């Protein structure tokens with residue numbers, strides 16, 4: 001499968017100032033930018049920047065960033081699921097995972113996350129994919145937001161729902177280990193029935209759907 005990527009850019013006004021949302025970014029461009037020290041939800045900022053540079057270089061990989069000048073203040077990643085996870089087992093070339101979305105604390109609450117997703121899906125090529133997102137509450141920044149897991153779950157539903165991602169049932173034990181966790185997905189308009197059925201089968205391994 002080809003993975004054509006079309007670059008889009010847009011500037012939004014937030015309470016913290018103007019922020020440019022754009023991508024997919026090339027690895028070289030990412031490497032030339034600074035990385036906000038508040039981008040530490042998943043790894044130390046330096047390590048996360050290196051991980052994003054790696055993803056940007058993958059054929060299917062996409063990094064959309066939020067930047068102020070040359071300072072990256074937010075990002076969202078898309079890539080094939082980790083080979084160790086069940087979502088990779090079906091070996092679907094048209095299934096990619098929204099792996100991480102993060103906005104540095106001073107820029108939160110200004111629609112940066114929603115804009116990162118909106119700019120991601122301006123690229124019509126995204127309609128060739130099933131995009132999944134596995135939401136585990138232990139990845140959420142409950143401490144600095146002060147939100148409960150239930151309030152945070154609602155924030156994630158709003159962010160993901162803004163581009164048509166919906167909650168999907170699954171029998172995945174890790175997702176079902178806590179009721180705040182969820183599987184979200186968006187099935188692109190050109191995804192075939194065969195892929196949808198394979199996705200349904202990978203969601204439920206312990207019973208036959210059809």
Ligand SMILES: CC(=O)SCCNC(=O)CCNC(=O)[C@H](O)C(C)(C)COP(=O)(O)OP(=O)(O)OC[C@H]1O[C@@H](n2cnc3c(N)ncnc32)[C@H](O)[C@@H]1OP(=O)(O)O
Nearest residue numbers: 041100101102103108109110111112113114140141155158
């Ligand atoms: C697959 C994964 O990556 S799961 C992990 C998700 N990432 C994290 O938890 C990392 C740490 N957190 C963050 O980086 C940010 O808080 C994010 C990404 C969750 C949200 O980013 P933001 O730019 O603040 O979100 P944005 O401003 O677009 O808000 C989206 C909606 O949620 C609401 N919202 C955002 N933060 C809050 C909050 N703290 N309290 C209440 N509502 C909130 C907004 O009001 C908005 O609602 P609306 O659609 O009704 O207007």
